[in-house]
Amino acid sequence: MALKNTLRGGLATVALLVALSTLGGCATAPEPDTAMTIKAGDPLEAAAADLLAGRFETAQAGLAEATARRPTDAARQTLLGMAFQMQAPHDPEALELAMVGYDTALSFQPAAYWPALFGGQAALERGRPMDAMDYFARAVLADPSSPQALEGLAAAAYSAGDAGLAREASLRAATLDPSSTGAWRIAALSAAALGDREEAEAALWSYGTAGGTDAGQLARRTDMLVLTSAAEQDYYEMSDYEMAQPEPSLSQVSIDVAIVLSQNTHRDRVGLNLLDGLRLQYGAQRQRFTTNPPGPDNSETQTTLSQAINIPELTWNLNLFNRFGQYYQVVARPSLTAYQGETSEFFIGRSLQIGVRGIESGQIEQVDIGIELKVTPIEIDGDRIVARIETGRSFVTTDPAGTFAEALSTFRQSVAATAEIRFGETLVLSGLSESVRDATGSKVPVAGSVPVVGSLFNERSTTERRDAVLILVTPSKPVSFGSEPWARPEAVARLVSLWDKVVDPSTNGSDVVARLSRVRMFSRMQQGDAPLMWGGPGQQAGEAVRDLLNWPE
Template sequence: MKPLPALRRGTLAAAMLALCACASTPPQAQAPATADGGWEPLRAALLRQDWAGAQPGLAAALRNDLRNGYLQFLYALTYDGMAREGNRAQLDMAEVGYDNALQFTPMNFWAQMMTGFLELERGRYDEAQDRFAAAALDQPARWEAFYGLGVASYYRGDWAMLRLASQRARQLAPEQGDALRLAAYAGAVEGDAGARGLMQAALREDGGEQAGLGQRRIEQLLAQNTVGETQMDAPAAAAPATPPADPRQMLVDVTIILSSVVDGRNRGVNLFDGLRLQYGYNNQYSRANSSSEINGVVGTARESARAITSQISIPQLNYNLNLFNDSRQYYGVIARPSLTAFLGRESDFFAGRTVNVAVSGINLGELRPIDVGVRLRLAPEAISRSEVRFRVEAARSFLSRENVGNFNQSLTMFRQSVQATSELAFGQTLILSALSESVNDNTSSQVPLAGDIPGLDLLLKNSSAIRREESLLILVTPSLPATLQLPGDPLRRQRNVEELMRLWSRMVDPGSDVGAIVRRLERLRVFGKPKRGDLPYRPGGSQALLREAIEENLALARQ
């Protein structure tokens, strides 16, 4: 099985959602969001940041068009918004959704940006730098992309990219306080006294303690880093140690996304369905002979009787007079188990409940355990420094309310399972299996002609419809365990960052001498480590940025 292009993530976990459901209709075939009344209510909910209120409409839209990357982005944005309001557990869901958006629309600028912000908040600066570099390649005129790139470069110690990104952000937005602040820190780590003026300009509208902290931090960096030959001529740090040539352990992240919706509709009752006539006929004949002797005289007697009965009866009738009934059942699961395995050995993971079910026998019964939950089995077959071949089994089961047959005691369990052997590089994500199913079951019973008369049809016609939509998506992402991963090296840049640097003079800033800047700053030794509060992860105008992202992705989703 070949991996899908792309998404070079170590911990993906891909696609989200209650979002999965029927992809059986062609993309864009139906206007998504029609289940909740159209686009305008959805747009209004998103713009007023009613994230929970926007989710049902987006989920309904995605059931019609699962491969719409712009809808995937908006769905992820709702989880991101809830996380920023305090529910930090939703960050995983947001990350999954943004990765789904990038899978279906690889050059989605907003998905790259939002994922970069998430990576910054999680301290994964390598990944954040790669995301912002991809965003800058897509839209090189957006200063926000270069701001994010500069922030990620600052925290991971990539001084050359920090200088380039800060210069470009300041060129594109010379009046933006965040761009000026970034340029100030870029100058301070190089020992440039001009950083003081840049920080003063950035904090001109800020007062009190915040301004004082920023100025003191710049002074601290300037005192630690003075431009001099010893800094420039210092040898570069030794290359970090590489892992063993043949790693024998691996880690795999599996994402199981299930969405199940069952809608039921019942109208009317057909009284004749329960009407039964019973006819019975019984013919009984009996004959008895008897004899007796009294004083030597024998006497005999005969008796005979015949009973014929015939009966026509109507048994007791029971009707359900709930003439109008709608029902809806929804079940959604997003499970993200992770498991480490050793080469040639199988690892097993289970999370859930064990139900003990009584099974009767001829003479006695027994209790049989049934596992209900998430199970993951992993068996690596070959591991190299860059890729792995492994056998994986992922399953999810749950108890259903449906009963089969007329058993007094029974359990119905819904189960999805997939087994496959895959070969892919570390950090790549593979769709292991996908299922989209839509079932419509309609039944009706009526008295001919009379069942079509309005009003009377409620008593002479019964119609029921059941619509079931099931969708399942299972994704896997292998990676090396943290103990075997390479230590961070600022000079070991990811693919998008290298591509951006290679195209800088032609695509981003034709007048800059990128080669000289990189050669000079890659030898620079900076004393003192960046502190978490030095640069904000998100630019100050993030609300306007959020509104722009919503409007643009809604417009593209409707096309």
């Protein structure tokens, strides 16, 4: 069943996640928000509690399992993305995984506020302001009264060179939250970039009044921007023709595949049964010899009888209390463009060379370990496609491989299917949720029930394995980028056209839209000019979790 979504807005691509540093430099991870009542007995809320308490790895494991069981739940996808993003300062690999969670959440709930907000911050700090503009525009459309979303949109627009949009968004954010130093800072910088010294000075004064600590340095920066603004007097009228993106060919298609794999194995062993390893062997030997020497009636009989009880060598594992756990997770997002009737292939990973011996010769076998994707569009008709999709994931395991001298054990999960999908819809190509519990016991009657000593005569072993696999497929028209450096993403263009209806109904809508329709390109932004002051998931985790899980205030 196809689940309708808007996976990407305009030029938004698969964004990678972002470290929890400000745009201008490194920063330490913020303290988690733990002021919250936790509901007991709920695994999902227990994982959320771990997230708020700063136990990110534990929270990640719990949220990954909960998300795999209900993959279409945007709240769970968002929480999983937050868990990865809050680990980003210590684990750079977590950045990409977090963005997959946000993108997946937006695919199932396009109007979701939190994944759009945190995804925008991620893209901005990752150095992708155009993608950040798209994310923040979605957040503003979801909650027009959010000063954080408007400030983020302003910061992204400023970093992308769209000073006009940066000014409007920052002024609106400052109106909603006059104490926002970040909004006033961007308002001053964007006004200076547009050559408006009077407005820049007014915003600079408001910045100092709101508590800005570097007003003097910011004043020197705005003066420089005003003085050099004459060098950028080119205006571009964004007509409908210019804003339209090139229509991609209907003979090709882009396929996004999300692979979510979670495996959890827990093994507990308690006690030891000494009698399990005890073996007694009883042996008896009987010999009889009869001798008849020459003589009239002489006879001699000799009988030898021997008996023995042997105890062979005993081997016991004296680890009476043993707990073993194994956790494995894969979140991959390959994307591929394919031409109708032709197969496109994608593989990323490692190729292992293994020697195979023969009777008189040997050869080298190549084993591919990683993620692969094959797409063959069969039919492309307007807004739908019929395609054969093959995708798989493999990795090396530590499982024994028989008695071979040279062997390699791998785990492989693959799926191949032919399906009809509409553009922009997500199809669950494959799904699996499996839970296995294997319990064994060995107990000596009476002796195994004695306290303390009974642990030597009562062995209990339990193995639990839970696997969850989900493969999502989303087709779209081939991604193409306009040559105009000022072309705004689709969600941003939609927000601009609805500014007087959604963002600020009291404003002179026609005047704002007219100003924003003329883009003045700005290229003198510097890294650190417009950092986000409201922090990220670490500082807003409490509010986000309350909203996502409907917890009371």
